Amino acid sequence: MRFLDLLGMSVSNLKRRKMRTFLTVLGVIIGTASVVIMVSLGIGLNGLMMEQYSSYGDMTMVTVNSNTYYGGGQDVDESQFLTDDTMKQIAVLDHVTNVSPVLRADVVLKQGLYYCSQSITGVSRDYLEKIPLGQGELAAADDNELKFYYGNRVIMWFSNEKTGAGYGDNEELPPVDFMGKPMFVIFDTNAYWQTRGNNTESSVKPPKKYLIGTGGVVEGTFRDYNNYSYDIYCDAELLKQQLKTIFRKNPIPGQPTNRKGKPYPYFVYSQLMVFVDDMENVTDVQKQLSDMGYQTNSQMEWIEQAQQTYGMVQLVLGGIGAVSLFVAAIGIANTMMMSIYERTKEIGVIKVLGCDMRNIRNMFLLESGFIGFMGGVVGLCISYGVGYAMNHFLSLGQMMMGVDGDISRIPFWLAGGAIVFAILVGMLAGFFPSLRAMHLSPLAAIRNE
Amino acid sequence: MVDRGNPIIQVKNLYKIYRVGDTRVHALDGVDFTVYKGEFCAIVGPSGSGKSTLLNMLAGLEKPTKGQIVIDKIHIEDMTENQLVEFRRKRVGFIFQSYNLLQTMNAVENVALPLSFRGVPKKKRNEIAVRYLKLVGLEKQMKHMANAMSGGQQQRVGIARALAVNPKIIFADEPTGNLDSKTTLEILKLMRQVVREQNQTLVMVTHDNNLAAYADRQFHIVDGKIVRIVEKAEADRMSGGTAADERMVGGTLDMTAELPEEAVETAEFSASPR
Ligand SMILES: Nc1ncnc2c1ncn2[C@@H]1O[C@H](COP(=O)(O)OP(=O)(O)O)[C@@H](O)[C@H]1O
Ligand SMILES: [Mg+2]
Numbered sequence: 246m247r248f249l250d251l252l253g254m255s256v257s258n259l260k261r262r263k264m265r266t267f268l269t270v271l272g273v274i275i276g277t278a279s280v281v282i283m284v285s286l287g288i289g290l291n292g293l294m295m296e297q298y299s300s301y302g303d304m305t306m307v308t309v310n311s312n313t314y315y316g317g318g319q320d321v322d323e324s325q326f327l328t329d330d331t332m333k334q335i336a337v338l339d340h341v342t343n344v345s346p347v348l349r350a351d352v353v354l355k356q357g358l359y360y361c362s363q364s365i366t367g368v369s370r371d372y373l374e375k376i377p378l379g380q381g382e383l384a385a386a387d388d389n390e391l392k393f394y395y396g397n398r399v400i401m402w403f404s405n406e407k408t409g410a411g412y413g414d415n416e417e418l419p420p421v422d423f424m425g426k427p428m429f430v431i432f433d434t435n436a437y438w439q440t441r442g443n444n445t446e447s448s449v450k451p452p453k454k455y456l457i458g459t460g461g462v463v464e465g466t467f468r469d470y471n472n473y474s475y476d477i478y479c480d481a482e483l484l485k486q487q488l489k490t491i492f493r494k495n496p497i498p499g500q501p502t503n504r505k506g507k508p509y510p511y512f513v514y515s516q517l518m519v520f521v522d523d524m525e526n527v528t529d530v531q532k533q534l535s536d537m538g539y540q541t542n543s544q545m546e547w548i549e550q551a552q553q554t555y556g557m558v559q560l561v562l563g564g565i566g567a568v569s570l571f572v573a574a575i576g577i578a579n580t581m582m583m584s585i586y587e588r589t590k591e592i593g594v595i596k597v598l599g600c601d602m603r604n605i606r607n608m609f610l611l612e613s614g615f616i617g618f619m620g621g622v623v624g625l626c627i628s629y630g631v632g633y634a635m636n637h638f639l640s641l642g643q644m645m646m647g648v649d650g651d652i653s654r655i656p657f658w659l660a661g662g663a664i665v666f667a668i669l670v671g672m673l674a675g676f677f678p679s680l681r682a683m684h685l686s687p688l689a690a691i692r693n694e
Numbered sequence: 695m696v697d698r699g700n701p702i703i704q705v706k707n708l709y710k711i712y713r714v715g716d717t718r719v720h721a722l723d724g725v726d727f728t729v730y731k732g733e734f735c736a737i738v739g740p741s742g743s744g745k746s747t748l749l750n751m752l753a754g755l756e757k758p759t760k761g762q763i764v765i766d767k768i769h770i771e772d773m774t775e776n777q778l779v780e781f782r783r784k785r786v787g788f789i790f791q792s793y794n795l796l797q798t799m800n801a802v803e804n805v806a807l808p809l810s811f812r813g814v815p816k817k818k819r820n821e822i823a824v825r826y827l828k829l830v831g832l833e834k835q836m837k838h839m840a841n842a843m844s845g846g847q848q849q850r851v852g853i854a855r856a857l858a859v860n861p862k863i864i865f866a867d868e869p870t871g872n873l874d875s876k877t878t879l880e881i882l883k884l885m886r887q888v889v890r891e892q893n894q895t896l897v898m899v900t901h902d903n904n905l906a907a908y909a910d911r912q913f914h915i916v917d918g919k920i921v922r923i924v925e926k927a928e929a930d931r932m933s934g935g936t937a938a939d940e941r942m943v944g945g946t947l948d949m950t951a952e953l954p955e956e957a958v959e960t961a962e963f964s965a966s967p968r
Contacts, residue, residue, distance in 0.1 A: 250810045257798050594794040597755060598808040599783025599859070602776055687755050690794055691746065691867060 246604045255611040269580040273620020276570030281628035281663045283566035287559030289652040309517040310540040327514040340526035345369035347516035348481045353431040359419045361402040367481035381461025391483040392460035398474040429454040574674040581678035593690030602683045609679035617671020621664040696732045703729035708761035721747040723918035734896045736909035744918040745899040753865045754778040787856030789866035793848040795840035805854045826854035846877035866898040
């Protein structure tokens, strides 16, 4: 028997009992809609969380820390230093697109009466490019002048050199202007502290101040937070040049020294930033790195934990929806049984006329599958409607997570999956009734009531 | 037209025993006969004599307890249900007492239905259906739904449906059982005429001797046994030289106007214990 003929018979049977078909389909509509809406909420919550995390910073970034503590100079394991060589080793790993050094140097920043003691972070140009600047812009690649890029919260560290008053004391932002006024930078912080105030007896001569231009400031006000809010960034290579010209053969503060107190002929980084091609590979790269003996951190660790939690939430929500779909499935099975009782004679007739047992089974499977299909399609449309209402009129996302974004999300796989699932549920519910129909005796057709 | 050298149904030593509680009902009790190609046979007997049981087994709707059924040189007694369906689809047409048209379909669709089980495309099978509906005289009722037709018209559709698949054999169980006497005659004549024209084999079950007289041969069955086989010529001679159909042409089908011999037989049967 041709599929279209089979389908035609199934559909015409459904049309015969319109009210009953409608009520059965209604059950599937409600079931599908509740599953889809619940799952879409789970996806929405998960998505909102991801967006929140990604607004904090790059999620494909892995931070590598050295196992060696190099401040003391006693038990220094030089092989564990994070150097340019280490960067080259890591760069060749699978899924790693880029490695940036994190070269820390302690400095004192001064603008007028206000100062702050901070460390600056020298990173690669690739890293700099990722920093979302609110003011100014990244210098051209061939610009050889050292420039600082300030985090949007750095301003809070400044305090008055005379009174010592800072933001923490009076809740008042110091009048520091990164972009408008010049910023003086002292690299030789040891000398700065020794000559600070009126310590004239000191044999140390006051350190030199350097005027370092501001490249830009990270976006957001001092109240906003992201990964770049608290740091001062600059190009690592330019920073190295600067440090070399200032300290020459002398040890650079923050850089390790060997047992004799001599600096190493290369720079040692406090961290490395590894960029991974895709979020999914972050864990994999982290594992490779820890196998190499490094300590690593990434946002993914937090996200994975949170995702597990949301996975549970999603499962529970989906489960609640599935209950109503299950009830709908019972409705389908019931309808199919009724229909078979009514049509016992008809089934007998078509069996006598030579309709294959398989065709009879398929006819009923198609019928119940069609009920599932119609319920699935309409249920999906309703889900879209309800989701739209939740996203646009209720803005539940804002209420529940404090983030702007859609709380109900129906990706393509969910839409397609819902319809396929509804059809499957229909066919499953119709399976045993259809077997029953298949095995009905053809003699029923011949008996006369 | 009847090809005596070409048997189409061969039944050998056929038994059907139903178990009802502890008792055994011998619905068929050792039946042997042969039907030839192009023949119109009637299975006649009183109610409960096993006619329907026999027909159902010939059509592969029921399995015999014992014995052989060879249809078109194929043994069907050991077939599985699936094989029997295929056998029916390819070789058998069936006419029911209560017509059994599908209520959701019109005349053409009903006739085309068994063709759809064979995978014939819609256009083709509708053409065939229209042809057979014309043959049974329903040019004007092609698009009528089943319940919008009289009993006689419905049975005509039933006949067209049985013919449409061009089967080797057509079985009919009391095809006129639900019809009035005038329509009964029309249908009977139509069946005989059509199967002759199409050179089909027809096996009809009836409890009515007068209707059986239309057949080329009658198998008289009592208590699950064939007691007598009557050829048409013989039947005509016994009814006093008048053909059975001519006797009924008057329009009134006189049920009491039994043939003398059969009257005797009936009396005999009712006396015998069942
Ligand atoms: N399914 C069955 N179960 C038990 N007994 C049956 C069954 N079908 C038929 N019979 C018995 O077999 C005998 C023949 O029945 P049937 O062939 O229907 O007679 P007919 O068609 O000649 O009136 C009857 O006695 C009937 O009661
Ligand atoms: Mg009967």
